[in-house]
Amino acid sequence: MSLAYGRPYLAIPGPSVMPDAVLRAMHRASPNIYEGELIDMVRGIIPDLRHVAQTDGNACIYISNGHGAWEAALSNVVAEGETVLVAATGRFGFGWADMATGLGIETQIIDFGRQTPVDPARVFEALKADSGHAIRAVLMSHVDTASAIRNDVAAVRRAIDEAGHPALLMVDCIASLACDVFRMDEWGADIMVAGSQKGLMVPPGMSFVFFNDKAAAQRESMKRVSRYWDWKPRADPEFFYQYFGGTAPAHHLYGLRVALDMIKDEGLDAVWARHATLARAVWAAVEAWGKDGPLALNIADPAHRSHAVSALRIGAPYGAQLREWTDKKAGVTLGIGLGMSEPGDPQGTGFFRIGHMGHVNAHMVLGALGVIEAGMQALGVPHGRGGIAAAAEVIGKA
């Protein structure tokens, strides 16, 4: 017997759960791509994207996953042979650095490990030491999806300013946009990258780069920008096809239109509050389970935990066994541990992640937590009692 029959729940940190309304909007014949409703719709999407990013700056859309947005952002403001400073707090920080290296960019990496946030003082020191201003940009993740750490973007901005350094601040919000509070203009990010398949609830395949006038000016100083990734025609198109460097991703755009409407209807503040409450429910369950067993949240300080994803240590081989059990026996697919190798566990199988981003509500999170507890029961993983009660209390009191 399996208890997995029924609607599955892909509780991984992206792709996230696609709302039926998004999928329905995409299920249609191709529209006219030369004139009419698609063109009008895209004009309306741009201000709504800006609202979600909390910016009055520029927004452009790429037909790519998040890796494409990484490359796009770098390609517009950093040339081969120039230098970036990377503040890494997990696998995705190193991923962006690796993308830069592949583009022939020199990377100076500050590794903050997998459990502690970016320390702005170390960014300050690194920039102070760069008296010739060789560093063109500081790269950081708002949320690193591997470690589930949430970094203080505004504090890094202050460090750059206090150092009197002209480097741009480039922020990866692929995991956090429309999940964790993010205010691009107020916090002073010059460039921000995001993807469609996480908080924005649309299938993978679209990514977004937001940039301010300072970043636009740095783009103008580039000798050459890769033609396809050039953000200029996309952010300020004369012709419709320039938004996309070619054929529009029509169906994704229909999905995105509905997703942005859903965010607008709920209200961005309410979206953020929902994610915060659901995250606290997860934390409460894990803390209760961890009182009498190996389970622990990867990030000790709640102030630095993501509201979109939780990374949990359970110890090898339990992590892999639990994911297998919840997937096969109960219809909940949990995320793998990423970049979490340790001595004795090179694959990082002692970790798993719960995605609680996007189109997720109380019954889904409580359900996933209940399944995790059942899995620990079935596999004989020691755990403290009262995890589900603790999570329910968070939900009940909210």
Ligand SMILES: *Cc1c(COP(=O)(O)O)cnc(C)c1O
């Ligand atoms: C998912 C993610 C990426 C990579 O996005 P892809 O669409 O898989 O290329 C990069 N950074 C962060 C923080 C992410 O969560």
